[in-house]
């Protein structure tokens with residue numbers, strides 16, 4: 001009378017193979033699926049939090065301006081020989097020009113459509129690569145479509161005798177004799 005009960009227990013303990021064959025999910029398969037869903041949900045939350053953190057940091061982090069300073073020193077008058085210096089063309093878009101009695105700074109901005117001309121030493125002129133305007137060493141236009149001379153930039157000496165350029169103050173040709181448009185050397 002005891003024997004049939006034991007057989008019933010054995011059948012209940014080992015149903016896995018039979019169940020799989022009949023299409024039922026085993027306990028371990030169900031656990032695996034559950035864990036995968038949990039992992040996915042967890043990573044989604046992490047991703048969302050990371051995106052929020054990055055956005056917050058970007059919002060509060062000070063924006064870096066890559067524009068060059070408008071007021072800066074270019075060195076001492078003795079650093080410049082006679083003629084055109086292109087040393088600050090790339091960094092500050094200016095040329096420092098020294099003649100027999102003065103030093104002035106030209107804004108390297110073509111008065112036609114704003115391209116940056118190049119200094120052509122062989123031809124002793126500034127030449128705009130965009131539409132061919134030419135300017136002499138004083139910045140006066142003499143060829144091409146540029147309607148007027150290049151602008152000059154304010155210059156002054158600081159207390160230590162260095163040349164300080166302020167590119168926010170520009171001089172048209174009729175202002176070139178005004179204080180600040182040049183330095184007497």
Ligand code: FES
Nearest residue numbers: 110112113128131
């Ligand atoms: S922008 Fe210089 S010639 Fe046109």
